[in-house]
Amino acid sequence: MILSPDRLERFARHIVLPEVGGAGQAALARAHVVLVGCGGIGSPALQYLAAAGVGRLTLVDDDVVDVSNLQRQTIFTPSDIGAPKAEAAAEWVRRFDLGLEVEAVVTRVGVENAARILSGASGVLDGCDNFATRLIVSDACVNSGIPLTSAAIGRFQGQIANFAGHRADQPCYRCFVGDAFDAQDCDTCAADGVLGAMVGMVGTFAAMHAIRVLLEGHAAFGNPGYGTLHLIDGLNPAMRTMRIAKDPSCTACGGH
Template sequence: MSLSDAQLDRYARHIVLKEIGGEGQGKLLAAHVVLIGVGGIGSPALQYLAAAGVGRLTAIDDDVVSLDNLQRQILFATGDVGRAKVEVAAETVAGLNPDVRFEGVRTRLTAGNAADLVMGADAVLDGSDNFATRLIVSDQCTAARIPLVSAAIGQFQAQVGTFRGWEADAPCYRCFVGDAFDAEDCDSCSELGVLGAMAGIAGSFAALEAIRQVVGFGGNATGKLHVFDGLAPGMRAIRIVKDPACRACGAQAMVNGS
């Protein structure tokens, strides 16, 4: 892909990086990234992906902006309370980068619509707030062979992991959390609280991982869960092992899905 003069100027700081260059920026402009949720994690992730020049962004969220979102969801302002989050997101992306085609889907992702919603994506970034949605997203990404970047926050902790469960020895998100017997039982920020800046750390890190999946630079983070402790502060990485009996990416599941 040849870049226009305006694009060469806009993305100059990417292009001078040997790990990205003009070729990598072309990959970003041709890429499609799907975001699940434009809340605390999705807010910074969406803005960094749009600024980076990801050519097509799809955001899936059925929620409206509430006053208690504003402590951590930096995409929104006080005047946005009551508006659909994807509507505000569309305006923000349009003002940020004309190279980006944005689609806001105001719906809740379910097992019935997941395949259509993520179809054709080069990467999926999941910032949803419950295990039920996360497992649906993970299973669909594994089946469709789409890299999944999963991010979560709670209190003073942020977690970001990259999953490519269709690959040999690479786990999926289900390998990490199991079948989540009570998939709706997920601690929420409203119950436990969360430091707003933790959302910025998780969302920015997740955007970086999505960009790395598209362009293909740096070390291999597949199957690693990066945990940031805001109290220490510090970060550690945990290696997640593929579960051979996983019903989404285990040996038998791959045979059945092939």
């Protein structure tokens, strides 16, 4: 892909990085990311995926903007209250960069539609707020051979990891959490509270991690670190990592 002069100028600060370069920027322009959840994590992640020049974005969310979202979901304004989040997020992308292709999918990801929604993706970034959907997305990524960036937050702790469970030597998200979390119930920001800046930290870290996936094989920065979980403690603050092992008996990726 040849970048036009205006695109070269827009992404000049990327291109001069030896770890990204012109080849890396062209890879980002060709990439297609499916973002599951346009809320607290998805909002800042979307801003930096779009700013990085990811050429095609599919935004999936079945919720509408509420006034309580504005404390942390930075792409929305009071005029968006009541609007579907996916559509409002897509409008933000169109205002930000006309050179990007964006699609809003106002629905919840389920077993029956996950493969269709994720079809053709270079990578998936999941920032949704329940384990059942996360596991459905992870299983669909394994079955479709798509890398997954998973990001979650609980009060002052963030978790971010890249998964490639479709590869024989790599774990999937289900290897990490097991089968016990297929239920819909889980802790929520409404019940537990969340600091807006903490969500922003996790969301932007997730965007960085997704970019690593998209640049794999195209640039030196493309080292996804599959199966390494990054734990962010926003209260102290601190960060540590842990390695997730592939579960040979995993119901999703054990046969891969």
